Amino acid sequence: MAAVHGTGFSTNFCAHCEREIPSSNYDLHSAHCKRNLERCPECQEMVPRMRAGEHYNEYHAPAVCQLCGTKVNREHLTTHEQEKCPRRMVECEYCDFPVEAAHLPAHSDVCGSRTEMCIPCGKYVRLREKYVHDVQFHGESDETGITREYNVPRGSGSSASEVSHRPLPHSRGPPPVVSRHRLIFTFAITGVAILIGTLVLQRRGPNQRPQQ
Template sequence: MFCRCAFLLKKLDVRMSFYVFLYGFPSSDRAIPAANIDLHYAHCSRNLEKCKICGDMIPKLHAEDHYLSTHAPVACSMCSETMDRDVLDIHRGENCPQRIVTCDFCEFPLPAIDLAEHQEVCGNRTELCHLCNKYVRLRERYNHDSSCNRIQDSAAGSSRATRPAERDEGAHRRARPPPPQNELSTKRLLFTIAITGIAVILGSMFFQRKTEPSDVH
């Protein structure tokens, strides 16, 4: 037969384990002879008691130590709140209002109780976005950077798409054939005739004005 008391000895400290070793309490995998089981039960009931808080079977000699080391109320050294010792570490790491945390925006360490007020002010500070040259609130910086990067990537893609078109258009302009030589010669001839005609008219007018005074005399 097996001792059912052994299954309840789950959270023993070093001193309790030593007590079990001295008194020979069997582990969960050790059988008790049927002839001795009644004696063993009597021994367990005489030396063990059930903890009223956690339900574990504790050696009576160490019941007070078990209570003081596991369940006795203790005060948090940071906020002075009283609680069971077995939840003290969780309280200090996750729930204590005086535990030190860091601001999401400036990474400044401060008590958790002051974090919300600090971040309300700190998150409204602005920084210059070097992509769009606009000042952005720190609490909005993450979303702004994401959208700003998408806009910049889109603009860069459009620019890369228009450059080949511009090069093609420039090449098309350069590829246009020059005007024929006959067309150039005709334009030059007409220009020369026009200049000559204007010179003749101006010369005749000047000569006419010059001869008018001599006719009067």
């Protein structure tokens, strides 16, 4: 059935391709459309019959992942290879070593159990607990993992500077500091003793012998 538009232009609906075709070209189009075109069952687009197989293989045939051999929709192949393939290589968050995604949980469980010395407090901390340790005891860490400030837990009685310079285990640490007042007092006593000894010797004289 022909449809007349407001400008007097008429069209006919093609039941095969479901498009409005100008009435002047409808007979020619109808014969060509039924003989040369077919609808793709996947995308519902009209494609040439001679290229139907090529169209399916190019746009709709399952693609094979080159890493794991899994068949996926071609349009999802990139997402599979980058985010879902179990054979894709990913980096361990603890050692930055690339491992297969399927083996990452087991690798991370072992790798994260390794201990590393915390420089500010001298304690050995598991790598999987390092971030929580830094946040809880030494302030929040930045994106690079470097602690911006070191805070001391309440009630410890130590300042931040004392903690940051606290000697590590099994180290002798800095030598003890002698009080300045104690040095002055020691020098004073020594000087007085020398002065008294000098006066006593002068009073006795060179020929006077001590009493037996």
